[in-house]
Amino acid sequence: MEENTMQQTDEIEIDLWEICLVLVHNLALIVSVGIMTALGTFLITQLFITPKYESTTKIYILNKQENNAVTYSDIQLGTQLTKDYAELIQSRFVLEEVVQGMGLDLSYEEMKKKVSVTTPTDTRILAITVEDTDPVMAMLLANSIREAAAVHIMNVMDIQAVNVSETANMPMKKASPSVMKNTFIGGVLGIFLMIAVILVRFLMDDTIKTPEDVEKYLQLSTLAVIPLNEGEEDGKKKKKKVKRS
Structure with a gap:
């Protein structure tokens, strides 16, 4: 049992070494594919994906009793x-x-996809964030939503x-897509994809190429090796042209 276990361990180590x-x-091929996919992802992100901008406004809401005194129950509520x-x-x-107030051609569902509301931990401040392809429009929408929401609340x-904690900002940098992030992900995916292709081809290839393969898989020893003539081209030689004097 111990000998069989040692043989299996040796075979696994040899297989892993062969894979390495x-x-x-194929390291050059793997790196080349990674660079090509990273470059392709960079070009697609720059040329075909529309950048989006985010603008955020914040409000502070406090429910007070009739005596205008702020109690702990008010804060907890x-x-x-x-x-x-x-x-x-x-x-x-x-x-x-x-x-309707801004005269936009958007449905309720389309508008809702642009808006997100978050609450920082252990606070009563609400952050209203609007995403749009136009930075100015993102700022205007955020402020308009804050004003309409304050009245409705x-x-x-x-x-x-409903107190304004922070008015909407003019976004100067795009929120998405991230060119560096997409380029990095594209390069990594290209590398892993090429590694997977190489490993699949290696594992599926069961042909015997070397004398070591004969001894390993067939448990036979080779008596001789016949070299191939790599200089021949289809077993034919090109005819020489005869020059007439």
Whole structure:
């Protein structure tokens, strides 16, 4: 049993070593494919993918009692209601009002895809982020949604005021796509794809090429090796042209 285990271990080590040799032998091809796929991804990202910009505005909501004194229950209740506020901001009433007010040719579903609402951990601040291909339009939409949502929240939730924590910014850099990230991912995928192709071809190739393969797979010893004449071309020689004097 121990001898069989040692033989299997040796065979596995030899196979892994052969795989490493195959990969090293094709290293130039693997690197070339990685560079080509990275370059292709870079060109596709630069030329065919439309960049998008993000603009963010923030609001602060605090529910106060009639005596205008802020209590701990007010703060705790406000924290629990942040999800409700987020739903109201992305409601059909608010987004369609913004679309009609700005004269946009967008449906409610299309507008909702542009808007995201997030809440920083342990805060009652709501961040409204709008994504658009035009940076100016992204800023205008974010501010318009904030204003319409503030009125809607006060009417529905009976809130006294919705304070502006931060107005929408003018995005100077595109949020997506990331050229460097896409180029890196494209190069890595190209390398792994080429490695997979090489390994599949190596594992599927069961032909015997060397005397070592004969001893390994057939358990036979070779008596002699007949060399091939690599100089012949299809067993024929080209005819020489005869020059007439």
